Amino acid sequence: MTLLLDHVTFRYHRWERPVLANFSYEIPSEGLTILLGPNGAGKSTTLSLLAGTATPLAGRVRFKEAPLTSASREFRRQVAWLPQRVPTSRQLTAREYVAYVAWLKGESRTDAWERAGEALEQVDLSEQSGQKTARLSGGQLRRVGIACALAHDALIILLDEPTAGLDPHQRTVFRDVVRKVAARVPVLMSTHDVADLADEANTVSLMKDGRIVHHGATQSFLDHARPDAAPGRQAESAYSVLMGLDGTS
Numbered sequence: 001m002t003l004l005l006d007h008v009t010f011r012y013h014r015w016e017r018p019v020l021a022n023f024s025y026e027i028p029s030e031g032l033t034i035l036l037g038p039n040g041a042g043k044s045t046t047l048s049l050l051a052g053t054a055t056p057l058a059g060r061v062r063f064k065e066a067p068l069t070s071a072s073r074e075f076r077r078q079v080a081w082l083p084q085r086v087p088t089s090r091q092l093t094a095r096e097y098v099a100y101v102a103w104l105k106g107e108s109r110t111d112a113w114e115r116a117g118e119a120l121e122q123v124d125l126s127e128q129s130g131q132k133t134a135r136l137s138g139g140q141l142r143r144v145g146i147a148c149a150l151a152h153d154a155l156i157i158l159l160d161e162p163t164a165g166l167d168p169h170q171r172t173v174f175r176d177v178v179r180k181v182a183a184r185v186p187v188l189m190s191t192h193d194v195a196d197l198a199d200e201a202n203t204v205s206l207m208k209d210g211r212i213v214h215h216g217a218t219q220s221f222l223d224h225a226r227p228d229a230a231p232g233r234q235a236e237s238a239y240s241v242l243m244g245l246d247g248t249s
C-alpha cells in the first residue's frame with residue numbers, strides 16, 4: 001500500500017509563500033508513524049493533502065502508484081481521515097453513527113450494523129455503543145472516529161492531532177487503542193506533543209518549516225538524545241537536538 005506526496009507544492013493564498021515546496025513524503029506501509037513538529041510546521045497541511053481534502057498547486061498525491069484523481073473512489077473507501085473534530089451527528093448513537101458511515105462507504109445495511117458493533121468493541125466502546133454521540137467525551141468521540149475507519153476496512157488511517165485537548169487518562173486510553181489498531185492497519189498520526197511518541201510508534205517523522213528534518217525508526221530518532229538526558233526524557237531530548245533547540249547545533 002502506498003500513499004505519498006510526490007514533489008508537492010502547496011500554498012493557502014496565491015500571494016503567500018508556499019507552506020510546502022517540492023515536498024515529498026511517503027507513509028510507511030506498516031505500524032504507527034508519528035508526524036511530529038511544532039505549531040505551523042505543516043503537519044495538518046500534509047495530512048489534508050494526503051487525505052485529498054486539499055489540492056496541490058504542483059506535484060502529485062499518489063495512491064497505490066496512481067495519481068489521486070484516477071483512484072479517488074477507491075481512495076475514499078480505503079483511506080480514513082480523522083480531523084481533530086469528529087463530525088458526528090449528535091442525535092445518533094455511537095453504533096448508529098459508525099454503521100451510517102460504513103453504509104456511506106458501501107457496506108450493506110446489515111453488514112454495516114454488524115461491523116459497527118465489532119469496530120466499537122475494538123476501540124473499547126462496547127458499553128457506550130447505545131449512547132447518543134452528543135453524550136460522549138472528546139476522547140470517546142475520537143475513538144468513534146477510529147471505529148468508523150475500522151468498520152469500512154480502511155487500508156490507511158490518518159489522524160490529525162487526535163490527542164490535543166484530551167486529559168491524561170483519555171490520552172492513555174486513546175494511545176492504547178491506536179497502538180492496537182496500528183498493528184493491523186498503518187496509521188499516520190500528527191502531533192506537536194513529544195509525549196505522544198511514548199514507546200509505541202514504529203516510525204517518527206519530524207517536520208519543521210514545511211520540511212521533513214528526520215524520518216526513520218523510533219530508535220533512530222531516540223538515538224539523537226543527549227547522552228545525559230534523564231531517563232524517560234530521551235524523546236524530548238532527541239526532539240530538541242534535531243530541532244536545534246538545545247544550543248548544541
Ligand SMILES: Nc1ncnc2c1ncn2[C@@H]1O[C@H](COP(=O)(O)OP(=O)(O)OP(=O)(O)O)[C@@H](O)[C@H]1O
Pocket residue numbers: 012013019037038039040041042043044045046191192
Ligand atoms: N487555512 C489556512 N489559511 C492560511 N494559512 C494557513 C491555513 N492553515 C494553515 N495555514 C498556515 O500554514 C502553515 C502550516 O500550518 P499547518 O496547520 O499545516 O501546521 P501544523 O504543523 O499542523 O501546525 P499545528 O500543530 O498548529 O496544527 C502555518 O504557517 C499556518 O499559519
